[in-house]
Amino acid sequence: MKPFCFANDNIISSEKAILHPMDIGLIRGYGIFDFFRTAHHIPLFLSDYLDRFTRSAGKTHLTLDFNKEQLAQIIHELIRRNDLEFGGIRMVLTGGVSENHFSPTAGQFFIFCEALDFPAPSKYETGIKLLAVEHIRAIADIKTTNYAFPVWHSAIWKKEGAEDVLYHLNGQVSESSRSNIFVIKDRKIATPDKHILHGITRKRVLELAPQTEIRPISLKEVLSADELFITSTTKKVLPVTQIDGNTIGTGKPGPITQKLMQDFALMEKENFQKV
CATH class of the missing domain: 3.30.470.10 (Aminotransferase class 4, branched-chain amino acid transferase, N-terminal domain)
Structure with a gap:
């Protein structure tokens, strides 16, 4: 501090x-x-x-x-x-x-x-692992201070070599504990529409990719995705290449994700240069 x-x-x-x-x-x-x-x-x-x-x-x-x-x-x-x-x-x-x-x-x-630390550069190069867990945040559209569940669960995901969790319930995914999630299949991008915090980085990515579908997304759809990434203030655009023991796509960050990583970095640069 x-x-x-x-x-x-x-x-x-x-x-x-x-x-x-x-x-x-x-x-x-x-x-x-x-x-x-x-x-x-x-x-x-x-x-x-x-x-x-x-x-x-x-x-x-x-x-x-x-x-x-x-x-x-x-x-x-x-x-x-x-x-x-x-x-x-x-x-x-x-x-x-x-x-x-x-x-x-x-x-x-x-x-x-x-002070602020970002994920290691290697995680942007190789992607990260998430653990799927049944959960929905209470009043998810509000950034409350109640993080009891993920704080408790973090000991579990760290043992499993994961970066974070992916919340899902009744077969539908919502978000990670501190990030929004995007799915890419056949070059089409989609992101969940319910039980989510409307992240500011998510908002900016939607500006960069206005064709993105905002709709319900199943866990099955996530596991069969060609590419997957999460967005947040502290992670920016971070590729996901594994859910539990399931490899996403080729197991490497895909071309659309990499392009959005570059585009978001440029958007940030333009933002502070204009002020």
């Missing part, structure tokens, strides 16, 4: 940021967050992330006392104070300390700056 954060309506030393132990963000896991990256001191796709965070606050009945313009000003000042050329920014809004220890009330709002 970087030296300065935003807490208690001020930019303060990160060491002084505190949370009441009875906040339902802690005792009930009720809160929201969002996370985005900086490149050359520029917060990438900031408007999209702030829109999503604001929507999440409204949907979860949490009070956010700052508008989009105020949030942007705070974030730019934190980037300056922390000299965050390349890193991550995490916004957190908790459920607060309520009288019945259950209902949301006025919570705590934080913004932290962090």
